Amino acid sequence: MDINQDNVMEKIVALSKRRGFVFPGSEIYGGLANSYEYGPAGAELKRNIQEEWWRVFIRERSDMVGLDSSIILHPKVWEASGHVSGFSDAMVECKKCHTRTRADHLIENDMEAKGESMSVEGKKEAELDAIIAEHKIACPVCGAFNWTPVRKFNLLFETHVGIVPEAQSKVYLRGETAQGIFVAFKNIIDSTRVRLPFGVGQMGKSFRNEITKGNFIFRTLEFEQAEIEYFFDPEATDWKELFEGWKAAMHGFATRNLGIEASHLRWREHGDEERSFYSKRTEDLEYLFPFGFKELWGLAYRTDYDLNQHAKFSGVDLSYTAPATGRKFMPHVIEPAVGINRLMAMVMLEAYREEGDRTYLKLPPRLAPYKAAIFPLLANKPQLLELALKVHDDLQKHFPVAWDDRGNIGKRYYAQDEIGTPFCITVDFDTLGEADGKSNPDHKGTVTVRDRDTGTQERIAIENLASFLHGKIYR
Numbered sequence: 217m218d219i220n221q222d223n224v225m226e227k228i229v230a231l232s233k234r235r236g237f238v239f240p241g242s243e244i245y246g247g248l249a250n251s252y253e254y255g256p257a258g259a260e261l262k263r264n265i266q267e268e269w270w271r272v273f274i275r276e277r278s279d280m281v282g283l284d285s286s287i288i289l290h291p292k293v294w295e296a297s298g299h300v301s302g303f304s305d306a307m308v309e310c311k312k313c314h315t316r317t318r319a320d321h322l323i324e325n326d327m328e329a330k331g332e333s334m335s336v337e338g339k340k341e342a343e344l345d346a347i348i349a350e351h352k353i354a355c356p357v358c359g360a361f362n363w364t365p366v367r368k369f370n371l372l373f374e375t376h377v378g379i380v381p382e383a384q385s386k387v388y389l390r391g392e393t394a395q396g397i398f399v400a401f402k403n404i405i406d407s408t409r410v411r412l413p414f415g416v417g418q419m420g421k422s423f424r425n426e427i428t429k430g431n432f433i434f435r436t437l438e439f440e441q442a443e444i445e446y447f448f449d450p451e452a453t454d455w456k457e458l459f460e461g462w463k464a465a466m467h468g469f470a471t472r473n474l475g476i477e478a479s480h481l482r483w484r485e486h487g488d489e490e491r492s493f494y495s496k497r498t499e500d501l502e503y504l505f506p507f508g509f510k511e512l513w514g515l516a517y518r519t520d521y522d523l524n525q526h527a528k529f530s531g532v533d534l535s536y537t538a539p540a541t542g543r544k545f546m547p548h549v550i551e552p553a554v555g556i557n558r559l560m561a562m563v564m565l566e567a568y569r570e571e572g573d574r575t576y577l578k579l580p581p582r583l584a585p586y587k588a589a590i591f592p593l594l595a596n597k598p599q600l601l602e603l604a605l606k607v608h609d610d611l612q613k614h615f616p617v618a619w620d621d622r623g624n625i626g627k628r629y630y631a632q633d634e635i636g637t638p639f640c641i642t643v644d645f646d647t648l649g650e651a652d653g654k655s656n657p658d659h660k661g662t663v664t665v666r667d668r669d670t671g672t673q674e675r676i677a678i679e680n681l682a683s684f685l686h687g688k689i690y691r
């Protein structure tokens with residue numbers, strides 16, 4: 217992607233809807249702010265990113281195990297973690313048009329529009345009020361300068377278990393997947409042979425009552441989080457080395473596995489004001505979105521804060537006993553936390569290409585929703601149709617593949633390019649090898665394979681297709 221290209225975000229939003237990647241949420245009812253649905257191509261792309269994360273960080277590491285805990289946990293979990301009292305954003309409301317917005321975003325966006333920059337992370341409500349007043353920041357929707365005082369707004373979604381919505385039955389949809397890992401920590405060490413240092417990874421839906429503008433799927437009410445708690449003995453392992461190791465792993469995943477250019481990524485360390493009080497160091501891996509460098513993936517050294525809190529609130533001993541020495545202690549953790557949907561937005565932006573009148577997604581083949589599309593040259597020739605269907609059905613046993621027999625071949629290429637399908641396979645008259653004097657007898661039993669990125673075509677024998685594609689896709 218050319219990051220400076222005009223309207224690239226709008227183009228991705230339009231392409232997403234046109235080609236079935238992402239639809240606005242509940243659209244037939246007029247939509248629901250900050251919610252989206254993933255269409256057939258989007259569901260495949262998101263799943264491929266999830267599988268890549270799980271493969272690289274869980275399956276291919278002998279120091280990692282996976283977990284799948286509940287979305288609804290005991291409400292005390294969120295008291296212990298500090299989410300009930302502290303998981304909040306400072307909000308303001310315009311008294312004229314009633315637009316609600318995050319005070320930090322209001323200030324930072326206003327400064328950016330004036331060509332200045334200001335980070336207000338960690339500032340108290342009164343300080344934010346003072347900045348808004350001093351800079352006379354108007355409502356971006358109606359232009360009025362008439363704000364309510366800044367006040368805290370909790371991001372946890374509340375609901376009730378059972379049929380009576382009373383205080384005792386109140387529960388929360390999880391605001392992060394991380395807490396489920398701490399809650400399951402004792403069961404994991406009791407039921408497996410893991411030894412420190414080791415990590416537990418989990419991926420699943422998290423929910424946040426975000427009421428600020430979301431920038432497509434960058435910030436949504438519900439999102440797929442992928443988090444790791446990497447437990448270690450602070451006396452045996454140098455946390456700084458571990459931290460650097462995780463930075464390299466995260467950066468490597470973005471560049472090698474997701475195909476991101478290194479110059480589109482940067483690290484930003486949280487200052488004292490911004491960092492959570494329990495974290496000794498937090499750094500964000502940021503991506504250059506069309507709206508600026510923004511957090512993609514957080515990395516925090518959370519110490520033993522969470523395990524201590526859950527031990528205190530539950531009354532259960534969550535300490536670890538070193539097998540060699542019998543020493544009992546609370547492990548510390550380093551936490552890499554990312555949103556899969558945010559990764560997907562980045563992958564689509566990065567892959568977007570316009571060349572002449574051709575638009576295509578240069579997705580890494582492993583991530584592409586469909587690895588190949590199969591076309592009969594003409595849909596009304598039964599022999600072509602029959603053979604093309606056979607090629608399709610055979611390849612479908614190996615990879616997700618698409619089928620298209622509508623319109624001319626150029627239009628079919630155009631549609632597959634926009635979905636990012638790396639290879640288009642056409643069954644033509646040469647494939648049939650009929651002795652009609654028109655087809656090339658050397659091409660009998662071969663198909664054309666067209667490469668998405670170069671547009672070049674080569675003929676491959678049908679019996680070699682699966683291994684040819686496999687070599688190109690999973691190289």
Ligand code: GAP
Nearest residue numbers: 392394434435436439512513514553554555558
């Ligand atoms: N356990 C730590 C934690 O949850 P976070 O920085 O709040 O930290 C981690 O979230 C990651 O989750 C972010 O870097 C981002 O990729 C993703 N994320 C957070 N809120 C999100 C939202 N509303 N929509 C989409 N992704 C979100």
